[in-house]
Amino acid sequence: MNKQALIDTRRRISPFVHNTPVFTSHLLDDLAGAKLSFKCENFQKMGAFKMRGATNAIMQLSKDQQERGVVTHSSGNFAQALSLAARNLGVTAYIVMPNNAPKVKKDAVLGYGGLITLCEPTIKAREQAAANLVAEKGATFIHPSNDLNVILGNATVAMELLEVHPDLNFLISPVGGGGLIAGTALAAHYFAPQCLVIGGEPMAVDDAFRSLQSGQIETNLTTHTIADGLRTQLGDINFPILQQHLDHIIRVEEDDIVSAMRLIWERLKIVVEPSSAVAFAAVLKNKAYFKDKKVGIILSGGNVDLDTLKFS
């Protein structure tokens, strides 16, 4: 891992991803008492930053590996990201999904050309189904967050933001499986050493916060958070990066997340998913700490189910 690897990654994937816009708002600055820059990955292709890591991971495979396809298990954004990234690169994507996954998520994967294998909704069943595809098709398994090439791809979010605002005091991104925050931490380490990287995590699934305290990867006892992209846990590849380069994690309550999401929708006029609002919620909860600082906030994605959305 070195600075050049990040530069190479950005050059590699740039034809296949958007350099997403950075939004600002005087009103939200006044509210937070800080100078905020929002990196809008909700406008990324397929609607989330995961397009970056998926693209990079596939591009780093050998021609031979690419011909045999890629496989992952996910019912969320990574399933869609791998499907679209694979299609863009002429590669077959096999997606293992639980048989109780919402139709809208299955349709999205199919729309991007992914081939779905349904399984029972247990971790064991989905790992078995993925292993079968690896064995039968010779496909390469790609983990949504605990994969170095995925992490490097995700690092390009912060690289782009730091290119526009090189003098940020803080960079904040949500913490789920650890792939985005690890990439963010690497980008700041190499391109903005003055910039502290902070994670935002829902209190209800604070495995990463506890992992950093205990020094070992902790698990979540429940998944009861509206931030459905953050229910997963860290892995052995991203955890050491966080131990080395992350300053700390701020935990937020469910009400904080909904309030922050509402402010983003109402004031920035953009659609972001609950997971995206966690980083902004962390700033609003610690105004004194961020007072008058330049803060980069990564809005990770914008895929929401409008049918179930309720703000009150």
Next chain:
Amino acid sequence: MNKQALIDTRRRISPFVHNTPVFTSHLLDDLAGAKLSFKCENFQKMGAFKMRGATNAIMQLSKDQQERGVVTHSSGNFAQALSLAARNLGVTAYIVMPNNAPKVKKDAVLGYGGLITLCEPTIKAREQAAANLVAEKGATFIHPSNDLNVILGNATVAMELLEVHPDLNFLISPVGGGGLIAGTALAAHYFAPQCLVIGGEPMAVDDAFRSLQSGQIETNLTTHTIADGLRTQLGDINFPILQQHLDHIIRVEEDDIVSAMRLIWERLKIVVEPSSAVAFAAVLKNKAYFKDKKVGIILSGGNVDLDTLKFS
């Protein structure tokens, strides 16, 4: 009225308004069978195009008039637009609102520095209250849509869009009080004579459609549309412009509006108000007519009440 008046207007107001971005989507292009360019006035200051007309109307007053303030009656976007535009220009804005206006709308006006006068929720009461302010304060009444300087300010939306996409075949904007569509029609007339201008109007409040048929200004019998910005009727200043320069109006049902709004939220990942979706709904309802054409769609604003929002 001439081309130079539009050019002067744009130069005059440009320090006080955003040149809003133009969004595109391959997915929505495929769905519509046309090449769509969305002009995003939801990102305009205070969240709607009305900021443009309000700013221009105030700037065209004499110094003496400006010192005595401006007045309007509105419970919607124009009340906020006039308040903010006035504050930006150091002018006092008196806003007449019905006493049953939602608190969120009153708070928005107050937040932009407008001085509210409450009245009974009848047309007669609000006209009387506005007349009183004109008499007492010497303030100048500014109509939200039936005012030439407001129309010229609104024309800058289409001017900006045509600067980016000069070769549009069609320009479509929603029709309410007629201020936006009249400005759009003037802009196309002077800057893109090849471009036909079309209005989108809810079937439930199709006064403008009927006015163009009958040759006189018609009224609405009900205001039963989700597109709350379009319940008003044309005026004697904008109607002749529409008679001369508008190609035709497409009427859409309530379901069409909600579906179009949903597509914009889900695919463009932006928050637009129902009125904004009417123009896109008109395209989706007439796919054969717009097939393979370059279509500019004006998204008029993004001020929605998330508490009452429901897609299903």
